[in-house]
Amino acid sequence: MPKRERQRQLEISLEQNPFLTDEELSKQFKVSVQTIRLDRLECGIPELRERLKTVAARTMEAEVKSLQSDEIIGEIVDIVLDKRAVSIFDVTDDHVFRRSGIARGHHLFAQANSLAVAVLDDDLALTVTSDLHFLKPVRSGDRVIARAIVDKERSNNKRTFVDVISTVENETVFTGEFQMYQTTDHSGREI
Template sequence: MKRNKKERQLLLKDTIEEKPFITDEALAKMFEVSIQTIRLDRMELNIPELRERIKSVATNNWNETVKALPIDEVIGEIIDLELDNRAISILDITAEHVFSRNKIARGHHLFAQANSLAVAVINDELALTANADIKFTRQVVQGERVIAKARVIEVTSSNRTAVEIQSYVDNETVFTGLFEMFRSNDNKEGEQS
């Protein structure tokens, strides 16, 4: 059922507040209008585009720098980071990331985004992956934007840290992983047993 413009814009505002990572494409589908209409609505409502929304939400609290690797070695773009706590990155799926035959994103690219985010969130000069338990829960195709969120859930020993990664496209989970990370723990002498 199509809504009138006023109804749609009210609902649009609520929807974006609730799901800040939703794309214009998904909104257009949801409201059964064109993407162009969604863009015009956003302009009238002064709602910035997705990438800006994510950045503005995230960078409010982002005053830390990646320690375990140079930032340009992170796969995807880090837009939020609190070391040893949480991190977010975005990766736009382009032709280089997909199987040529069906345009489905190849698993190792989703893995690379998640794994390098798990490395980046560690507050240590050295962080290596010990093991991981991963699931690909929904196919991702060329043109989609994957948002990976890392959460440090447990320091299992003085030099092991468990990091949970959830990756989304339009708020739908596409990948989950539990990574156990090895760290040197050089700068945490007080915690060593």
């Protein structure tokens, strides 16, 4: 196998499995450990420990991100329980279709839906039905601001209606009407 091709394969191997030591690689490619070291040097591939360090660093970051983004998609910036709430969601490359660069619908839905759940002062609010309108495409880099308002007129003690309007730079990109089910009895409360 020619040198160029081996180096290409090496990069692929390490991308798939950064845990390989030079010795393991030398066996895989049937060359000496020194050759592997020279290859890594030429390709600018760091040693095992450095690779693990960066991979591990990625995890820590990702875990912090996913921790906060699991409960609520987006960040809640204002909330008055049982009345209204606002959340901000920054769209990144992770959220868009690669070909078109347009955000996948389920991320906008997730922001709106989790905001609708959060605005209800209930241990357990579930979505029953919802009616969605995706009005304008949202792209990577856009900051989506979702505003949820509890519609008290149409709500009763088991069903609550929450309207969510999401905007990017004051233009409405998404609207959702959520009919929510609440377990606890709210009839005794102030409405």
